[in-house]
Amino acid sequence: MTALVELRDVSVDYAGHGGSVSAVQNVSLTLGENETFGLVGESGCGKTTLSMALMGLLPSSARVTGQLLFRGQDLLAMSEAERRQQRGDELSMVFQDPATSLDPTFGIGYQVAETVRAHRRVSRGESKARALALLREVGIPAAESRYADPPHRLSGGMRQRVVIAAALANDPSLLLADEPTTALDVTIQAQVLDLLAELQRKHGTTILLIAHDLGVVAQICDRVGVMYAGQLVEVAPVVELFAAPRHPYTRALLEALPSRGRRGRSLRVIGGQVPDLSDPPSGCRFADRCPHRMDVCATVPPLVDSDSRRRIACWLDPATRATAGLPPLPAAPTPDAPIAVGPS
Amino acid sequence: MTEQTRTVIDRDPAPLLEVEGLVKRFPIRRGLFGSGAVHAVEGVDLQIHAGEVLSLVGESGSGKSTLGMCVTGMSTPTAGRIRFAGEDVALASRRGRADFRRRVQPVFQDPRSSLDPRWPIERTIREPLDAYRVGSSVERTARVAELMDLVGLPRHFASRQPRELSGGQQQRVAIAAALALRPELLVADEPVSALDVSVQAQILNLLDELRNRLKLALLFIAHDLSVVEHLSDRVAVMYLGRIVETGPVERIFSAPEHPYTRALIDAIPHADPGRKMSRIRLTGEIPSPVNPPSGCRFHPRCPVAVDRCSTEEPQDTQFDEGHSAACHVAAAGLAQRRSIISTISEGATS
Ligand SMILES: Nc1ncnc2c1ncn2[C@@H]1O[C@H](COP(=O)(O)OP(=O)(O)OP(=O)(O)O)[C@@H](O)[C@H]1O
Ligand SMILES: Nc1ncnc2c1ncn2[C@@H]1O[C@H](COP(=O)(O)OP(=O)(O)OP(=O)(O)O)[C@@H](O)[C@H]1O
Ligand code: SF4
Ligand code: SF4
Ligand SMILES: [Mg+2]
Ligand SMILES: [Mg+2]
Numbered sequence: 001m002t003a004l005v006e007l008r009d010v011s012v013d014y015a016g017h018g019g020s021v022s023a024v025q026n027v028s029l030t031l032g033e034n035e036t037f038g039l040v041g042e043s044g045c046g047k048t049t050l051s052m053a054l055m056g057l058l059p060s061s062a063r064v065t066g067q068l069l070f071r072g073q074d075l076l077a078m079s080e081a082e083r084r085q086q087r088g089d090e091l092s093m094v095f096q097d098p099a100t101s102l103d104p105t106f107g108i109g110y111q112v113a114e115t116v117r118a119h120r121r122v123s124r125g126e127s128k129a130r131a132l133a134l135l136r137e138v139g140i141p142a143a144e145s146r147y148a149d150p151p152h153r154l155s156g157g158m159r160q161r162v163v164i165a166a167a168l169a170n171d172p173s174l175l176l177a178d179e180p181t182t183a184l185d186v187t188i189q190a191q192v193l194d195l196l197a198e199l200q201r202k203h204g205t206t207i208l209l210i211a212h213d214l215g216v217v218a219q220i221c222d223r224v225g226v227m228y229a230g231q232l233v234e235v236a237p238v239v240e241l242f243a244a245p246r247h248p249y250t251r252a253l254l255e256a257l258p259s260r261g262r263r264g265r266s267l268r269v270i271g272g273q274v275p276d277l278s279d280p281p282s283g284c285r286f287a288d289r290c291p292h293r294m295d296v297c298a299t300v301p302p303l304v305d306s307d308s309r310r311r312i313a314c315w316l317d318p319a320t321r322a323t324a325g326l327p328p329l330p331a332a333p334t335p336d337a338p339i340a341v342g343p344s
Numbered sequence: 345m346t347e348q349t350r351t352v353i354d355r356d357p358a359p360l361l362e363v364e365g366l367v368k369r370f371p372i373r374r375g376l377f378g379s380g381a382v383h384a385v386e387g388v389d390l391q392i393h394a395g396e397v398l399s400l401v402g403e404s405g406s407g408k409s410t411l412g413m414c415v416t417g418m419s420t421p422t423a424g425r426i427r428f429a430g431e432d433v434a435l436a437s438r439r440g441r442a443d444f445r446r447r448v449q450p451v452f453q454d455p456r457s458s459l460d461p462r463w464p465i466e467r468t469i470r471e472p473l474d475a476y477r478v479g480s481s482v483e484r485t486a487r488v489a490e491l492m493d494l495v496g497l498p499r500h501f502a503s504r505q506p507r508e509l510s511g512g513q514q515q516r517v518a519i520a521a522a523l524a525l526r527p528e529l530l531v532a533d534e535p536v537s538a539l540d541v542s543v544q545a546q547i548l549n550l551l552d553e554l555r556n557r558l559k560l561a562l563l564f565i566a567h568d569l570s571v572v573e574h575l576s577d578r579v580a581v582m583y584l585g586r587i588v589e590t591g592p593v594e595r596i597f598s599a600p601e602h603p604y605t606r607a608l609i610d611a612i613p614h615a616d617p618g619r620k621m622s623r624i625r626l627t628g629e630i631p632s633p634v635n636p637p638s639g640c641r642f643h644p645r646c647p648v649a650v651d652r653c654s655t656e657e658p659q660d661t662q663f664d665e666g667h668s669a670a671c672h673v674a675a676a677g678l679a680q681r682r683s684i685i686s687t688i689s690e691g692a693t694s
Binding site for chain 2: 043156213
């Protein structure tokens with residue numbers, strides 16, 4: 001796997017009154033060329049922050065540390081102008097709510113054409129032709145006749161297609177899709193996921209798909225990263241992650257999902273609450289809720305390769321332990337070990 | 345099916361809630377061309393028995409919330425009948441209607457919108473008791489504590505304000521308040537949609553437990569079908585104001601009859617990469633409820649539509665005890681199966 005993006009120890013803090021919020025802490029991650037990578041985790045765990053850091057679109061209150069490498073170039077070392085250039089050439093983003101990404105007063109075709117012109121010196125005629133081609137590619141029926149329609153004439157699913165068309169205007173090598181289907185109905189969501197998968201196959205675009213719905217990620221991603229309270233806790237190929245989650249949080253999360261096998265039984269509850277990120281625990285951020293907590297968990301477990309395909313940040317894992325010179329635990333807890341603890 | 349098995353399946357014959365031919369239209373003005381109406385709910389029949397969870401599913405705009413609002417009395421139907429415990433709600437006396445509003449309680453998607461941000465949660469939970477003057481002041485205080493226990497809120501939370509609680513805890517408060525008057529039916533409109541997976545699990549467990557402990561009936565409105573499959577006894581699928589299929593949850597999920605139900609179930613993204621998504625993929629969008637398509641409302645998107653679908657509205661066909669769907673093709677399939685069976689059995693007897 002050739003790396004397109006490499007994050008090394010990336011942390012993001014938001015300054016605010018009454019202290020700072022540690023939204024992302026020491027995240028290391030590699031995105032390969034041609035890969036669809038899913039980033040999952042519950043609300044507030046830092047998914048959007050991380051993707052905005054990649055885009056260079058964080059508010060000025062945010063402080064980013066670590067290294068963000070794109071084709072080996074450190075994004076944080078670039079000037080603002082270089083960054084803008086690089087973003088225009090290589091990156092695109094699709095957000096949850098298509099309504100906010102489109103201007104309500106202009107025709108959808110015109111908006112896509114303008115995006116084309118923003119990236120490339122082309123005539124109006126050429127940009128229109130390219131916009132039409134993009135609209136057709138994302139499956140807008142009768143693209144010519146809809147070209148001048150303002151966004152409100154389109155359904156949510158169609159609007160999201162238009163946003164995706166605009167995002168493809170610069171032929172990006174990395175497409176960041178932040179909850180692109182969360183606002184859509186399931187049948188429409190299925191269509192949009194199909195579209196993303198097809199575009200990925202056709203253009204070889206690397207996609208970073210952010211979702212809180214594990215099902216969405218399971219459908220189209222090659223690999224998945226799980227975040228908890230600002231820390232990336234586990235990274236694995238999608239099949240392996242769902243078949244055999246290793247991090248206690250990933251396991252708990254999967255156990256909390258209603259699924260066919262669990263009908264009529266109660267769902268597993270993760271006791272306790274997500275820590276306050278303005279005053280996070282100093283070690284593993286899942287420690288307060290983790291049934292396996294040990295003394296060493298007061299130190300941040302580094303995210304390391306557990307085997308050739310999986311990375312994990314947990315002091316139960318032999319690879320993480322080895323980084324601190326700790327011997328493997330005598331018997332690793334099985335995936336069935338109880339997760340639920342304490343009152344909810 | 346023999347008479348004997350039928351009696352086993354039949355539960356309490358009198359439903360707690362019975363909705364018949366319910367219609368709700370919203371008049372709209374449309375520019376220069378006069379007025380029209382949003383056909384939000386168009387002739388819905390449904391029943392809920394005590395202690396039963398009936399889920400209402402369907403895409404955005406299909407009329408689920410509108411139906412829920414009519415059932416809780418927050419919205420007045422344009423036509424149709426709602427009977428609660430055998431009594432027609434529209435014909436009830438003022439006292440009868442107040443009684444109905446006590447026995448049927450709503451729970452909404454966003455707990456923040458149903459909680460007063462300035463009130464400590466104890467006051468929110470107590471409010472319905474005060475409004476209906478239930479018991480003495482001391483008894484009300486005791487009932488608040490009991491309700492907090494019931495929904496799993498620690499008692500020391502009593503004086504907290506909503507913003508000091510997590511989303512799941514806020515939803516517990518909303519549920520506690522809804523339970524204060526000992527309702528028999530909760531109408532929960534997307535009660536877990538705004539919550540994270542781990543928090544959602546708590547609320548689903550709570551609803552399940554309440555149903556078992558209090559014999560509470562639940563009209564559960566949701567768009568997440570895995571949640572529906574987990575919690576429901578029966579499922580009703582809505583499309584553009586109509587219930588197109590209704591039946592026991594296992595049947596709806598394993599062998600749906602209506603093509604729309606099949607497409608919905610096929611579109612569920614499963615957290616199981618081995619299980620591939622969607623065999624049937626719907627094209628197109630939900631049409632406008634102002635001008636619903638002729639014939640079967642689903643025909644412009646239906647992958648198996650036949651000629652008559654665009655002209656003739658399909659009627660409900662019963663496929664099994666408590667399982668019916670409105671589809672020409674499914675009905676024809678059933679008729680064919682029946683005729684084959686009868687041919688075989690005739691052949692066997694002759
Ligand atoms: N501009 C900001 N200033 C201060 N704190 C912020 C800011 N933006 C986000 N945060 C905080 O940073 C943390 C991470 O937020 P982020 O939006 O990245 O989470 P997320 O995983 O995308 O969540 P969601 O699933 O809800 O979109 C949260 O605790 C959030 O409250
Ligand atoms: N007060 C109203 N005035 C006019 N139209 C309305 C009103 N309330 C609902 N509608 C319309 O009625 C139809 C049904 O809406 P409803 O909210 O019941 O759908 P729903 O199935 O709950 O959708 P969702 O899944 O998005 O919540 C929609 O077309 C909606 O726009
Ligand atoms: S590092 Fe410790 S507290 Fe954190 S998940 Fe692993 S065992 Fe639990
Ligand atoms: S009646 Fe016709 S259009 Fe409607 S669902 Fe059945 S086959 Fe499809
Ligand atoms: Mg986000
Ligand atoms: Mg609704």
